[in-house]
Amino acid sequence: MGETRSGRPATYEMVLDHVEQRLTSGEWRPGDRLPPERELAARLGASRQAVREALRVLQAQGVIRSQVGTGTDSGTVVVPAPARALGRVLQLHLAVDSFPVVDVTEARVMLERFSASLAARRRTAADLLALTAELDAMDADLGPEEFSDADIAFHVLIAGAAGNRLVNELTVAIRESVRGVLLDAMRAQGDWAALRERLRAEHRQIHAALTDGDRARAADLIEAHIRAFHGRLVL
Structure with missing residues (x-):
């Protein structure tokens, strides 16, 4: 895991680790909706920007899908990666x-x-x-x-x-x-x-x-x- 100059883990990588641990443990499965960005940021003590960066990485890997809006399809959902x-x-x-x-x-x-x-x-x-x-x-x-x-x-x-x-x-x-x-x-x-x-x-x-x-x-x-x-x- 990458580190900042102070020796602490990079915040977005902490978010990645959090999400990956829940996926590998089976706590989050395909079809499950991830907590909102604000909740994830508060839970991990991270900035919302760091959360967004981590989610962008996971979306690029085909693990999650993010949909902006307020309907039932909005939010970030775990998808079966092709x-x-x-x-x-x-x-x-x-x-x-x-x-x-x-x-x-x-x-x-x-x-x-x-x-x-x-x-x-x-x-x-x-x-x-x-x-x-x-x-x-x-x-x-x-x-x-x-x-x-x-x-x-x-x-x-x-x-x-x-x-x-x-x-x-x-x-x-x-x-x-x-x-x-x-x-x-x-x-x-x-x-x-x-x-x-x-x-x-x-x-x-x-x-x-x-x-x-x-x-x-x-x-x-x-x-x-x-x-x-x-x-x-x-x-």
């Missing part, structure tokens, strides 16, 4: 920090092995059709940018087919955070057509394992696919 809010926060942190390529590789391998294994068991006919559509898109004469978009969609669809929302969002956040360096690696490839063909083949093999419901093979193939391509990266 999963993408978590993904965006993680993605921003990954973007502004510098992680060794090995750390990013291991994180992707861990998450995507899990997703591929579950997807091999849980995938539906609709999931397989969606994956096939991305594979068909990759078969076109695509440049690195367009191929990268289809590649991302393919991996995200696998995470979605696994049915674990949290793992899905973590996968999306990490994949998006390295989008630029992956694309740079594609562009730097001397023989792009050869690399594109190899990536197509690897994706087709993963799709076949998912179709067959072969959990171990799907997980092994996606790990080999990630490690082979991440070996080209310089972060």
Whole structure:
């Protein structure tokens, strides 16, 4: 928690801590209305400006919704945060920090092995059709940018087919955070057509394992696919 020059915690962070503690304890749940700003300020010995600042942070994170007015919808209400809010926060942190390529590789391998294994068991006919559509898109004469978009969609669809929302969002956040360096690696490839063909083949093999419901093979193939391509990266 941040501190003022006097060594005391920053007031708005005290307000954040107060709200977060009640959310994590379950005292405040989605749909609950927070006390009015004036009451929160008096309860915590904080200024109303500090309360407003803390609430703005929570609203930006998608945790609360504030509605000005006097009707039944007015005030500040706890809302179920959309999963993408978590993904965006993680993605921003990954973007502004510098992680060794090995750390990013291991994180992707861990998450995507899990997703591929579950997807091999849980995938539906609709999931397989969606994956096939991305594979068909990759078969076109695509440049690195367009191929990268289809590649991302393919991996995200696998995470979605696994049915674990949290793992899905973590996968999306990490994949998006390295989008630029992956694309740079594609562009730097001397023989792009050869690399594109190899990536197509690897994706087709993963799709076949998912179709067959072969959990171990799907997980092994996606790990080999990630490690082979991440070996080209310089972060």
